Amino acid sequence: MVHVRILVGDIESDKARKLADITETFSGGIIHVTIQQNFVLPWVPENALPALYAALRDVDLAYTAADTFEDITACPGADTCRLGITSAKGLANKLTVDMSNGLSEFKDMAKNLKIKISGCPNACAQHVAANIGFQGGSITRDGRTVPSEMVFVGGSLLGDDTRLAMPLKKVPTRNAPKVVKKFLKLYQQEKQGDEHFDLVMKRLGAPRLKEELEEFTHIPSYEEDPSFYQDWGHEEEKFELQQGVKGECAGATVEEKIPTFKDAEKHLERARALLHHGDFKASMLESFHACSASGHVPLYTKLVDPFTPEQTMWEFENMLVRTGEADQKWLDIAARLKDNINKEPTEELAEEILQIASDIHSESQRIQINLTQA
Ligand code: SF4
Structure with a gap:
């Protein structure tokens, strides 16, 4: 196996095409990407190593120290x-x-x-x-x-x-x-x-x-x-936090939607209406979504943008309760909610989850004020 060091995990397209040609010659067209952001060419015959090294050097890909301390x-x-x-x-x-x-x-x-x-x-x-x-x-x-x-x-x-x-x-x-x-x-x-x-x-x-x-x-x-x-590599720019920017991270493949307390309030209204009409299961689910929509607002301000309501509640616990920014009574809220919404729906349980959703809404508003004033 031959490790090809890719500096900081970036390779230009012309070099990548040349490397693809090299793999055709030396590793049967097979290449693996490593967790260290390098490439590995498998099954290279030992007697081909000098020629492979020369080919890599010709395309400026023969850096030493792959997978060592130098390889960040x-x-x-x-x-x-x-x-x-x-x-x-x-x-x-x-x-x-x-x-x-x-x-x-x-x-x-x-x-x-x-x-x-x-x-x-x-x-x-x-x-x-x-x-x-x-x-x-x-x-x-x-x-x-x-x-x-x-x-x-x-x-x-x-x-x-x-x-x-x-x-x-x-x-x-x-x-x-x-x-x-x-x-x-x-x-x-x-x-x-x-x-x-x-x-x-x-x-x-x-x-x-x-x-x-x-x-x-x-x-x-x-x-x-x-x-x-100023940040490293950006010496001429003023450093500032950016929000709502699209980028290459996997997170950007979902639609960007800035969370607001209005979303949470809509879920709360629906949960109350469903409870009133006796649809306890649907009311419990709406309350759960109200919890997640409320918690999402301060999390987003902290640049945390979870993908699912379950992740949001987990991050609420992790990034807001465990850091001391939210009341410690919410320490096990992610598991508690998950547990509750899977129980047999009853009026009492639907009322309890609605109360939790309403409290999390108030708590998130309080945290949001602290965050925006900080
Ligand atoms: S989400 Fe954070 S850790 Fe992941 S690629 Fe973006 S900046 Fe890096």
Whole structure:
């Protein structure tokens, strides 16, 4: 199997056509796409390797270090994804440059580690399963928006030893390359023998690691350093959050509809009418849709746009209740609603779910006011 490294997962169409021709010659026209955003050509005869290398080099696709620390995974991010907050590719490109200037001394030691960068919490680059992961976000400083990264550390995809990374701290995106260097220095200083990076990080623990990152959380004023207010790869642009933008992410294949409380109110009205006419099952379903339509409004403001009512209630719990923005009494609301609407419909149950829908509507309006005033 021959791995062809595709820098940050992007390949131009003319190179892709040439690569298709190469696969005809060397791997029977078969090519696989990997989760590291590279290509793999299977079943290449060993004696064909020099000729294959030369063919790849001729089309500028013979980059070394596929699937190693240097080979960073990044999602489309804010460049082309409508949900993206920061430019994952911009940061990945910056780190790729640093690999030969600033991070080169660590390349051998860190060879098997992975950096993965997602432009938002949806984690399409799987940053939660990376040794060092970044998740795009934003911070407000003096009324200006600063691109930021939530830093994750210690995650791996290692079969039975697969681990989720620990979320640590939000730092301005400008400091993300310094964070990578800091982790590598820590690893160099603290590792005992052949100890794996993840185990060292686990041993040091989240409180210590958060302390180590503290120096990178400072955001200078715009006058002191305007670069903190720009994203990597977008140095000439003002950073701002965008909504309602179409993009290449799978989410864009469904119609974009901005959720409003009016939608929720229509469902509530219908649920009341159906209850009045004794159609308890239909009333319960309308109430469920009212819950989801209400919760969708503040979620959308946080750039979370779930596809189904079930996902919306799950995200409501995850992104609003668990973060403390919604009342803790809603902690198990997704499972509670799912459970209730599958029960035998009765008047009492329909009234109960309607009351829940009405309360979630008020709660979502309260959260929305807080979010828009923040
Ligand atoms: S939705 Fe996925 S592809 Fe889009 S920015 Fe978020 S993580 Fe990246």
